[in-house]
Amino acid sequence: GVVERSREQLLRQTCEAVVLGVLHPRTAITLVLQVLSDAGSLLSCCLNAACMGLLDAGLPLSSLFCGVTCALDANGAIVLDPTTRQEQEARAVLTFAIDSAERKVLTVTTKGNCSVEEMQQCLVAAQRAADTIFQFYRDSVRRRYSK
Numbered sequence: 001g002v003v004e005r006s007r008e009q010l011l012r013q014t015c016e017a018v019v020l021g022v023l024h025p026r027t028a029i030t031l032v033l034q035v036l037s038d039a040g041s042l043l044s045c046c047l048n049a050a051c052m053g054l055l056d057a058g059l060p061l062s063s064l065f066c067g068v069t070c071a072l073d074a075n076g077a078i079v080l081d082p083t084t085r086q087e088q089e090a091r092a093v094l095t096f097a098i099d100s101a102e103r104k105v106l107t108v109t110t111k112g113n114c115s116v117e118e119m120q121q122c123l124v125a126a127q128r129a130a131d132t133i134f135q136f137y138r139d140s141v142r143r144r145y146s147k
Helices: 003-020 040-056 084-089 116-145
Strands: 067-071 079-082 092-099 107-112
Touching: 003 040, 003 067, 003 084, 003 092, 003 107, 040 084, 040 092, 040 116, 067 084, 067 116, 092 116
Parallel strands: none
Antiparallel strands: 067 079, 067 092, 092 107
16 A cells, blocks of 8 residues: 555665665665554564664665654653554654664654654654664674574
């Protein structure tokens, strides 16, 4: 459907931004993500799974990336990693793809409406949350390869 195609395009653009494809010319990379359940924050979950898949495959990357979803409720409060219900009740839902090198935004998608100030507040919260996700990546890789 349209939503899945949009998600696919965003994932492709994010992965293409970090994969060092020039090191392997005429090479195709296929990344398959299968959604088993959706409890909310699906796009950021897909972004994180894609990054871990690329990392596990040993592909050369300019940096890692992670996905963070923020929801703004009716009062303007920021909810990180919202559930499906929180997303439905939110005034706006923003998903950021953030790189590990400089914490820059690689891609962003929004649903609903918010002010520029609220978007900047969400970005700051997402960048703080990214530190936790990157630490999870490090711990996961350490566990996998220390055996």
